[in-house]
Amino acid sequence: MVEHHSVNVNGIRLHIAEEGEGPLVVLLHGFPECWYSWRHQFAPLAAAGYRVVAVDQRGYGRSDHPQEVEAYTILHLVGDVIGLIHALGEKHAVVIGHDWGAPVAWHTALLRPDVVTAVAGLSVPPQPRGSVPPLRAMRERFDGQFYWNYFETPGVADAELAADPRATFRRTLYGASGDNPHNDPPGQPLVQPGGGFLDRVKAPEKLPSWLTEEDIDVFTAEYAEAGFTGGLNWYRNLDRNWELTAAWADATIQIPALYITGDRDLVYHFPGMDQLLPALTTLHPQLREPVVLPGCGHWTQQERPDEVNAALLEFLDSL
Template identity: 45%
Template sequence: MPQPSTTDRIHRLVPSPAGRTHLVEQGTGPLVLLVHGFPESWYSWRHQLPALAAAGYRAVAVDVRGYGRSSRPEAPTAYRILELVEDNVAVVKALGEESAIVVGHDWGANIAAVSALVRPDVFRAVGLLSVPYAPRGGPRPSEIFAQMGGDEEFYVSYFQEPGRAEAEIEPDVRGWLAGLYAALSADTMPAPGAPDPHFVSPGGAQRDRFPTGRLPHWLDEHDLDLYAGEFERTGMTGALNRYRNMDRDWEDLADHDGAPISQPSLFIGGGRDASTTWLADAIAAYPTTLPGLLSSHLLDDCGHWIQQERPEDVNRILIDWLTQVTSDK
């Protein structure tokens, strides 16, 4: 695979329902829209942009609403998932295309999945990294999260109150990000049996359980500076507001309860990622929920930041899948 290069990346600001979406584009060919998760940016796809471009694709990585140079509406309700789907649609149209293949990681996987679910006219295939597709259903999400952890608080519940997580993170954005990235990376995550960084002790902070002392192998000081610099400039509220709309998403998607995604699909997970172990039942249900699944992979000894921890493997799998999708067109 080609080494990452900045020489032919194009940065653009395009109109979107929130105002603008910042994107980074590389290559020509069928459009592949890359959607990042929390707490990241377009930069989390830095290894995929040149590889997909070299393979004959127009690779476009966006800053999701609330991140980076994209618009950051003040109203928390502006971050419900259907709003982010419309941002994705606006990007496709602004680039002069009628359709795209959408690939997402972490929250981006959820955004990509819902994009394919509700706008199959625009998104003709969907790739999901780290977070499996689980159709809307069951109790209200906040009720589920409140029951997790016993006396401890699940991080999603911890993020709900506006300003609370910001007060922990924003005084030391760089240190917090370094700790979270390390906590969920295969080579630096806490040992089995150690306190789980997905939970917060009563009266404590999430960072209390983060490892310290070294960065994961995929993250150097320059990378960390770039991530931290963006969040120091924008603050964390836009990113955290995604978590604060999970109940609204559940309400908004009521008409899609239990709905499968029928387009050609892909899943790649990390073998040591909590997302794949907690949601193992969702992966097992893929024959029903992703009937168009062409390829599914669990990468051994890989954590959550999959396309950065194992870029060569992810690029190979992505390109093999994209070849199938585009050759079937």
């Protein structure tokens, strides 16, 4: 049974959901999500003998939401994971992340291999540090229309997504899923001048089989007070993160690692991914052969829980 707690870490309060006993496995969600994104992973991993902890990361859900944009850098986020592991009374953990949680997981493994015994990322692979800051790179490539750049301006995407949170979740969760026929393959996630992020997809008349109206209820309730600004502030630090991680350019992951994605995931089709993905195991020799799920979209562990759980358990049991 999943139990909920609050943990004080690095001067902020983090909400966690926990089940099971054994070696610690920390689950990190993405945007716009929360602990509930891992609802299908608790019972299988706990039954296999693991202590499973899914956290609302800073700025999300029931956790604290610092007001300063600068409080959401990758170093803050890695610090939260390490602080959480220690606050839970553990010295080591496996860290698994999806979407934005994946870069946090990869960087935590990169910066603290003495604490992280293994790492897995869903949707977003470990990416080399480019020669140009990422927000600038996308602004130049797509004339400022890439969704990261739309998210940059404080207050704009915040207001759009918060205007009707229930509609936001119905449209974003369906829109980026493998069930959306427009994602075969997905195009680049661009926001047209004068338009909004949600204009890219219409609300579905019927939700896909992996997503229920009750699930939408939970996500809507979890964001009722939190809003979307905390999560959007992560995007607003992309160029700052590029500056802060200069010391780790070309560093490789030195612990066992796993990458899982879907072939209808928008990230799978980001610029440069066609060259990066085949090179991953060369760039990071500890990385297992990537698991690519046919027909799966962006919400990997929600869309394909059985396949994801099987891959994660095989990985965990091999450590």
